[in-house]
Amino acid sequence: MRAHRIVPNSDENTVKIMLSKMGLSSISDLFSDVPREIVLREPPNIGEGIEEEELEREAREILRLNLTAEDARCFLGGGIWDHFVPPLVDFIASRQEFLTAYTPYQAETSQGALQAIFEYQSLICELTGMDVASASLYDWSTALAEAARLAIRVTRRRKVVIPRSAHPERREVLRTYLRPLGVDVVEVPYLGEEGTVDLEALEGSADDAAMIYLESPNFFGVVEDSVEAAADLAHSRGALAAVGVDPLALGVMRPPGEQGADVVVGEGQHLGSPMSFGGPSLGIMAVRGEMRLVRQMPGRLIGMTVSADGLRGFTMALQTREQHIRQERATSNITSNESLLAIRAAVYLTLLGEEGIRSLGLKLVASSAYLMRRISEIAGLEAPVFSGFHFKEFLVRAEGIDWSEIPERMARSGFLGPLPIGRWYGELYDCALTAVTERLTKEDMDSFADALGEGVRP
Amino acid sequence: MRDYRQARWRLGEDFLEPLVFEMKGGGGSYKFRIEEGILDYLGVSDPWQLIPPDLRRDEVGLPSLTEPRVARHFVRLSQMNYGVESGPYWLGSCTMKYNPKISEKIASLPQVSRIHPYQPESTVQGALKIMFELSEMLAEITGLPHFSLQPAAGAHGEFLGALIIRRHLEELGEGRRDEMLIPVSAHGSNFASAAMAGFKVVKIPADGRGRIDLGALRAAAGERTAGLMTTNPNTLGLFEDGILEVAEVVHSAGGLLYYDGANLNAILGRVLLSSMGVDVAHLNLHKTFSTPHGTGGPGAGAVGVREGLQDYLPVPVVRREGDRYVLDYSVPKTVGRIRSFYGNFAVLVKAWAYLKMLGSEGLRTVSGVAVLNANYAKSRLEGLPGVEVPYGRGEPCKHEFVLSLEPLKRETGVRALDVAKRLMDYGVHPPTIYFPPIVREAFMMEPTESDGLDEIEDYVRAMEEILEEAAENPESVKSAPSRTAIGRLDEALATKRPILSWRMYENKRREEEGRGPG
Ligand SMILES: Cc1ncc(COP(=O)(O)O)c(C=O)c1O
Numbered sequence: 005m006r007a008h009r010i011v012p013n014s015d016e017n018t019v020k021i022m023l024s025k026m027g028l029s030s031i032s033d034l035f036s037d038v039p040r041e042i043v044l045r046e047p048p049n050i051g052e053g054i055e056e057e058e059l060e061r062e063a064r065e066i067l068r069l070n071l072t073a074e075d076a077r078c079f080l081g082g083g084i085w086d087h088f089v090p091p092l093v094d095f096i097a098s099r100q101e102f103l104t105a106y107t108p109y110q111a112e113t114s115q116g117a118l119q120a121i122f123e124y125q126s127l128i129c130e131l132t133g134m135d136v137a138s139a140s141l142y143d144w145s146t147a148l149a150e151a152a153r154l155a156i157r158v159t160r161r162r163k164v165v166i167p168r169s170a171h172p173e174r175r176e177v178l179r180t181y182l183r184p185l186g187v188d189v190v191e192v193p194y195l196g197e198e199g200t201v202d203l204e205a206l207e208g209s210a211d212d213a214a215m216i217y218l219e220s221p222n223f224f225g226v227v228e229d230s231v232e233a234a235a236d237l238a239h240s241r242g243a244l245a246a247v248g249v250d251p252l253a254l255g256v257m258r259p260p261g262e263q264g265a266d267v268v269v270g271e272g273q274h275l276g277s278p279m280s281f282g283g284p285s286l287g288i289m290a291v292r293g294e295m296r297l298v299r300q301m302p303g304r305l306i307g308m309t310v311s312a313d314g315l316r317g318f319t320m321a322l323q324t325r326e327q328h329i330r331q332e333r334a335t336s337n338i339t340s341n342e343s344l345l346a347i348r349a350a351v352y353l354t355l356l357g358e359e360g361i362r363s364l365g366l367k368l369v370a371s372s373a374y375l376m377r378r379i380s381e382i383a384g385l386e387a388p389v390f391s392g393f394h395f396k397e398f399l400v401r402a403e404g405i406d407w408s409e410i411p412e413r414m415a416r417s418g419f420l421g422p423l424p425i426g427r428w429y430g431e432l433y434d435c436a437l438t439a440v441t442e443r444l445t446k447e448d449m450d451s452f453a454d455a456l457g458e459g460v461r462p
Numbered sequence: 463m464r465d466y467r468q469a470r471w472r473l474g475e476d477f478l479e480p481l482v483f484e485m486k487g488g489g490g491s492y493k494f495r496i497e498e499g500i501l502d503y504l505g506v507s508d509p510w511q512l513i514p515p516d517l518r519r520d521e522v523g524l525p526s527l528t529e530p531r532v533a534r535h536f537v538r539l540s541q542m543n544y545g546v547e548s549g550p551y552w553l554g555s556c557t558m559k560y561n562p563k564i565s566e567k568i569a570s571l572p573q574v575s576r577i578h579p580y581q582p583e584s585t586v587q588g589a590l591k592i593m594f595e596l597s598e599m600l601a602e603i604t605g606l607p608h609f610s611l612q613p614a615a616g617a618h619g620e621f622l623g624a625l626i627i628r629r630h631l632e633e634l635g636e637g638r639r640d641e642m643l644i645p646v647s648a649h650g651s652n653f654a655s656a657a658m659a660g661f662k663v664v665k666i667p668a669d670g671r672g673r674i675d676l677g678a679l680r681a682a683a684g685e686r687t688a689g690l691m692t693t694n695p696n697t698l699g700l701f702e703d704g705i706l707e708v709a710e711v712v713h714s715a716g717g718l719l720y721y722d723g724a725n726l727n728a729i730l731g732r733v734l735l736s737s738m739g740v741d742v743a744h745l746n747l748h749k750t751f752s753t754p755h756g757t758g759g760p761g762a763g764a765v766g767v768r769e770g771l772q773d774y775l776p777v778p779v780v781r782r783e784g785d786r787y788v789l790d791y792s793v794p795k796t797v798g799r800i801r802s803f804y805g806n807f808a809v810l811v812k813a814w815a816y817l818k819m820l821g822s823e824g825l826r827t828v829s830g831v832a833v834l835n836a837n838y839a840k841s842r843l844e845g846l847p848g849v850e851v852p853y854g855r856g857e858p859c860k861h862e863f864v865l866s867l868e869p870l871k872r873e874t875g876v877r878a879l880d881v882a883k884r885l886m887d888y889g890v891h892p893p894t895i896y897f898p899p900i901v902r903e904a905f906m907m908e909p910t911e912s913d914g915l916d917e918i919e920d921y922v923r924a925m926e927e928i929l930e931e932a933a934e935n936p937e938s939v940k941s942a943p944s945r946t947a948i949g950r951l952d953e954a955l956a957t958k959r960p961i962l963s964w965r966m967y968e969n970k971r972r973e974e975e976g977r978g979p980g
Contacts, residue, residue: 005830006823010562012914013835014827022838022915031830034837034858037701038733046822047731048602053821056564063815067573069588071581080578083802090492092529096536098566104546106556106755109894111953112946113468113886115478116543117757120536123482126964130523136962140759142614145802153658173802180776180798184628184660227517256510258519281589282579282803283614284760293966304758307956308967312941313949316477321956327617327650328897332663337654340615340748344756351536354482357526360492366509367494373512374500393514411582423580446497 005031071415073279077448079421081397081439082223083144083171084282085274087252088443093276093351102347107340111319118318121343122306124350131254131353132268133261134290139304140341141287144271145174148217148248149181150302150336151267151289155215155244157300157335162187165213167201169194169222170248172428199226199390203233210241219248224437225372225397226390227257235264251275251288253395256365267291276352277345286345299325302336364442368396371440375449382457389435397439399425399432402460407436410459417455464920466889469541470947478947479538482525483964489528542947544891550913550921554862554894554906555649555697557727557749562819565753565812574811579803583788589807590787593780596814603825605736606743606766610775611805616724617651618800619744619763620691624659625797626742626767626774627689627718633795636716639688643712645674647698647898652691652722661688668900672698672853674708683715693722694738695729695860697898698853699836709739718742726750727832727910728860731825742767751813762809776800831911832861835918839909842922848873848929852901862908866901876932876939878903883950884931884942888924
């Protein structure tokens with residue numbers, strides 16, 4: 005066994021002292037219970053260990069092959085966004101007390117994390133207009149799947165209704181999660197003109213549903229204008245109404261909590277965390293304060309309590325829902341979640357505050373409206389494709405053009421995006437999804453529009 | 463006695479640090495300005511005109527605070543939290559080892575943090591290469607040739623593993639196999655994951671030595687058996703020395719062997735999972751491969767499978783084609799996707815960096831010292847009054863061990879919970895308690911390879927003093943802790959009268975005020 009810089013007792017001398025105190029002579033004595041025939045003679049070959057300097061050099065050498073949103077301007081979205089991360093968020097999240105700690109099972113020595121996560125839950129409730137938010141799930145897609153499982157338990161029904169305009173990868177995840185339960189996932193079409201859900205079709209599928217789900221803005225960036233009607237429909241048929249949101253839209257737009265939603269899910273990566281190639285991300289889930297819903301929530305919930313010394317404090321609450329107590333009858337298997345991203349989101353939302361979240365929402369609305377119009381003025385391009393109201397994202401159409409080569413071309417001109425969507429929507433094969441963030445200037449958008457015009461020219 | 467005090471910011475009569483909603487503003491917060499020319503171009507004077515009136519929102523309800531106030535608030539909260547660099551953190555089953563800073567540094571490079579999952583493959587070759595190399599290293603370490611890096615945590619990996627088993631059995635026309643065998647000492651998530659994947663759970667008892675009861679396993683295994691989920695060493699920290707028989711029983715019944723990698727740290731570089739007959743496994747990269755736990759995530763739960771099961775992995779899979787790396791979506795019998803995108807990439811980068819730094823020899827250093835430390839600590843603690851070793855006495859443990867404080871409770875009325883709370887007053891993090899459930903008053907201790915000898919001795923001294931105190935003055939232990947930011951919390955109340963958000967808190971207070979005094 006070779007001594008290593010990051011392993012304190014690995015030097016020969018210490019090993020000897022410790023072994024001799026136990027009356028042993030070799031580390032291998034400690035592995036005498038492992039059947040001889042499976043003990044490896046040589047360690048697996050993963051190469052020689054390297055020191056930090058060389059490691060950093062090698063990492064940079066490999067990573068140089070990535071084109072970043074620093075080198076290029078990012079117009080990609082679809083569930084992960086390159087929003088601005090205030091430096092304070094990185095600073096707080098890199099404090100070892102938050103970075104390295106684990107699940108706050110021992111509340112008295114973990115008040116900081118517990119309060120920060122309670123604040124995250126509270127901030128999400130304010131944004132969504134709901135009463136109870138979970139401490140986090142893995143990402144939007146698994147939050148959606150967990151919402152469906154929750155609805156199935158609450159209603160004891162075996163059907164889930166989702167629009168085709170919901171993110172394709174989320175629909176796939178939903179199917180993966182529900183397949184073992186034998187639950188039907190019914191997809192309903194979107195309106196070809198508006199891009200919003202086809203309410204009539206929704207109504208036609210609503211019987212016996214456990215959950216009716218709307219995503220707003222949907223995958224095309226279109227804000228659903230009938231969340232309330234869908235929620236009413238769900239309730240009239242005994243289903244739960246679930247809504248998927250981009251939380252940044254909720255600074256300026258009516259929250260699902262005011263529109264009849266029972267469950268809200270969404271993505272929180274962009275609330276103060278970087279894109280990181282799509283992970284880690286932050287699955288949001290919030291419900292109305294009815295105990296029949298709260299008791300069915302998956303994963304961790306932080307609650308308020310009091311201490312023996314008479315102070316307000318925080319601890320994990322309603323743990324009998326969770327796997328470590330309920331085992332196979334738990335509401336979910338989730339154990340580790342995405343807590344550090346929840347803390348990041350708490351710092352982010354607090355720092356932005358009321359004015360920040362509202363001005364950000366307005367800026368995103370203005371920027372996307374600007375870019376849509378700029379693109380639509382270019383011959384051969386149409387934006388947006390749908391007539392509904394758009395938030396932050398929209399489809400561009402280049403009629404009759406196959407987009408597959410265009411992203412590469414755009415990358416060479418210094419742009420990430422747009423995203424062709426033909427692989428999910430055959431009928432929209434000549435469309436691509438574009439997103440804006442507040443990081444993009446007017447000049448960035450102008451040059452993107454121009455490059456796109458160039459890019460699609462045959 | 464060591465003198466330790468956790469920071470305590472008590473800024474109100476009955477609270478520590480106020481909630482962000484209770485703090486007062488002043489000054490300005492962030493403001494995002496719309497660039498000049500944009501509104502003119504759109505022909506509006508006010509951006510609100512761009513939003514249909516019935517969709518607009520008047521108020522959100524977020525606080526309005528300046529940056530210095532926010533910074534102090536969260537720094538104070540962090541000071542009231544205990545991390546791995548605060549001191550010993552023997553939280554059994556969680557492998558709370560030191561997280562090297564170089565990994566953090568690399569993961570914070572923009573080439574990691576600011577790349578988008580939908581960029582063209584040609585522009586993320588570095589990211590794909592790291593994922594590929596990590597998969598290759600994990601394959602070497604486990605003997606399982608094919609990996610998916612998609613799962614966001616261990617439990618997510620278990621779910622995926624169970625789905626793979628299910629799909630494989632269906633493919634073989636063995637879909638009637640609907641029972642998953644799980645030892646009673648297993649982690650709660652194993653049972654829950656199996657159930658989520660549609661299996662009935664059949665619990666297998668432990669024998670007198672704390673191992674899987676082979677007789678019971680033989681009796682339970684049969685035509686309905688889909689597989690067995692187990693971890694080795696098991697949650698008692700004992701190596702399942704009958705693992706080859708266990709595998710044989712499961713396989714000959716027609717089931718698959720699933721391995722929960724939470725305890726891999728014990729045998730890193732010493733035993734291949736494949737040689738134990740494992741078909742499917744998840745690894746907790748945030749445990750064994752030292753990526754930070756983040757107060758409960760993000761983690762990563764890579765899933766590996768033996769030859770013959772690779773066609774069920776979730777899409778996409780990272781592959782090498784010549785000197786290029788690609789995301790392959792054409793996995794013929796895939797179980798589907800279990801999340802968006804490709805996995806917790808930033809976490810994967812840290813695990814990659816850690817393994818590069820360790821190298822082949824370092825793997826054994828890690829497991830060797832982790833096991834050395836655990837055995838040493840066990841040998842120092844097992845003779846103390848009130849302590850007993852219910853399983854594994856007189857034989858080596860692996861990376862962790864489980865004490866029972868049942869004798870202490872019998873003699874003094876002081877419970878494992880109380881001792882755990884008192885440990886905090888010594889500036890150490892308590893172990894995992896009341897797990898595994900087959901041990902009464904369980905104290906599950908995992909020192910990891912990151913604690914030095916002097917720190918282990920300190921921990922032992924703290925335990926000695928507490929056990930002495932328990933004998934002399936049990937009430938004082940029962941009222942611990944007193945040196946943490948806050949005294950003992952009423953956890954039951956948080957469940958009995960749930961207040962889970964600022965909103966619920968305000969409503970509750972309003973209700974109480976409405977009722978008035980008396
Ligand atoms: C033995 C065991 N299995 C599985 C898990 C679940 O892992 P995770 O928390 O990464 O989901 C844990 C950890 O909490 C564990 O200790």
